[in-house]
Amino acid sequence: MKKLFVALSAVFVAVCFLGCNKIPTTDISYDVSGQIFSSGGVLAGVKVFVNGKEVCLTADDGSFSLSDVKHGSSLSFEKEGYVFPTSVVTSAGRDLAVFGIKLFVPKVTVLGAKGGTTTLEEGTVPNSYRLTATPAEDYVFTKWLLDGEFFSSDPSFEITLTADAEFTACFEKIVFDVAIETEYPSAVSGAGEYRKGETARLTSSDTADAEFAGWFKGDELLSSEHELLLEITSDVTLNARFLKRLTFESFSISGTVLSWSAPTAERIDVFVNGNFALSTTENSVDLSDVLETSGTYVIKAVAFADGYGRAEKEISFVFKLPVSAPYNLGADFEGGVFLSFQRINSATDYIIFVDGRMILLSEHPELAEFSNDCVRFRIDDFLTVGKRTEIYVVAAGGKDRADSKPSDSIFVVLVGELNPPQVNLNGTVVSWTKLEGHSYFLTVNGVAIPLDGESTVDLAPYLAESGRYEVVLTVSAENYKSAATTVYITK
Incomplete structure (x- = not known):
């Protein structure tokens, strides 16, 4: 904090003149030129002078001029930046040298324009002031700074300046x-x-x-x-x-396949009994590879998407470890149609699917034959003649184990036999009844006769010479053995 000390006093000394001027001898008026002195000025040779004497005075600050000063007059002095006491000419032949007091006006600012206001009041003596800080609503006064440094924590104080000074009122918001x-x-x-x-x-x-x-x-x-x-x-x-929010529109498990619908999800993390299992961008996942033993499992799916929160779904289910799937599925046709596949020791039964139809082997023991590592099952009665049939096998797990995955599929065709076509012969015209899905092939003495879908043909153009001709009509259909009818024409 800066310490300011000012001695406020008006110093009155005997009359003086600028240069070495001779005082006029008249008692009526004086023409005076002199000096203004600041309170710190130096006045040399100060003493009382009488009429007719010459004096030489020096000073350090300011100047003023007086004209036609009357004996006994009251004098006042003005100079910008100074204040002067009133001087009076006291008697003939005497005037006053006047010391002026330099004025210092403090600069006052507020830190934070909305924090409050300040007031500056002049004291009873020059350079004496009272500064007051008033906080605004929701603010409190904290301190005064003088030239940027702490000065006072009192909101109001008096001071007499001896130099220029800048005060800052500081306020702090309390709401x-x-x-x-x-x-x-x-x-x-x-x-x-x-x-x-x-x-x-x-x-x-x-x-x-x-x-x-x-x-x-x-x-x-x-x-x-x-x-x-x-x-x-x-x-x-x-x-x-x-x-x-992310949402699951559906969430379910079938067997070991967990499936869901979460349209806005970009990634799904799957947890099994609290442990991370896998991450996927698909809408379903087969958990068979992560479910190692039979038991109760809690499956949780967590959905994620950029800019969205996470969504969770949880499901609990009892899992049975499946038995192994049978392999080496095949068929032979010796003495009937036999399905053969690997024998699974842990299986309690076998489910044979014939074009989606489920057949339990245990319900048809008379059709089954067992060896150490193979099962044969006759399936003639479950096939449709002429139809290509898909067949696969599932090993049943029973009470303690789940059914196996389906084996690989095979396709079996039980070939049927067609009836020979009925041929009508009228002279050289051959005709027959055409059946849908059947193909027909006509020959005369082994030479093919072109057919354009018709079922009546006049063979006269193909019988060039007299003689006996062999006419064969063959019918065929997919998955059926072909059949033929032979007739003879004599020309």
Whole structure:
């Protein structure tokens, strides 16, 4: 803090003149030129002079002129930046040399224009002032600074200056604004005015469309909890961020296949009994490779997408470890149609699927033959003649084990036999009844006769010479043995 000391006094000395001027001898008036001296000035040779004497005085500051000063007159002096006491000519032949006091007016500013106001009052003596700081509503005065350094903690004080000075009144806000920026204003609370040091309780809640992500100050995450307690020391603006909800429209498990519908999800993480199992972008996943033993499992799927919150679905199910699937599935046709496949020792039965029809082997033991490592099962009665039939086998697990995966499929055709076509012969005209899905082939003495889909043909053009001709009509169909009818024409 700067210490300011000023001695406020008006110094009166005997009359003096600029240069070495002779005082006129008249008692009526004087023409005087002299010096103004500051309170720190030096006046040499000060003494009382009488009429007719010559004096030489020096000073360090300012100047003034007086004309036609009357004996006994009251004199006043003016100079910008100074203040002077009134001087009086006391008697003939005497005047006064006057010392002026230089004025210092303090510069007063406010730190924070809205914090408050200041007043400056002049004292009873030159360079004496009273400064007062008054805080605005919601603010409190803290201190005065003098030329940038601490001066006083009193809001009002008096001072006498001896030099230029700049005072700054400092105020501090005691009521602060807490603002919350968010896309979901109805889901947050706690914004408003708080006094300094007060704790603001800010709360958030999830909505039907979004879930709360966290309280942010700029890019800084303050908390991801729904409630935030914040000690208030200044105005503050927080951002309550939310993430749009992801939803599972469906979620189910069938066997070991977990499936779902989550249209906005970009990734699904699957957890088995709390342990991460796999990540996928598909809408289903087979868990057979991660389910190692029979038992009860809790399966949880967590959906993720950029700009969205996570969504979770959970399902519990009892898993039975499946028996091994039979392999080496084949068929032979010796003495009938026999299906053969690997024998699974842990299987309690076998389910044979014939074009989707389920046949339990245990219900037809008379059709089965067993060896150490193979099962043969006659399937003639379950096939449709002429039809290409898909067949696969599942090993049944029974009470303690799940059924196996289906074996590889085979396709079996039980070939049928066609009836020979009925041929009508009228002279050289051959005709027959055409059946849908059948193909016909006509020859005369082994030479093919072109057919354009007709079922009546005049063979006269093909019988060039007299003689006996062999006419053969052959019918065929897919998955059937062909059949033929032979007739003879004599020309």
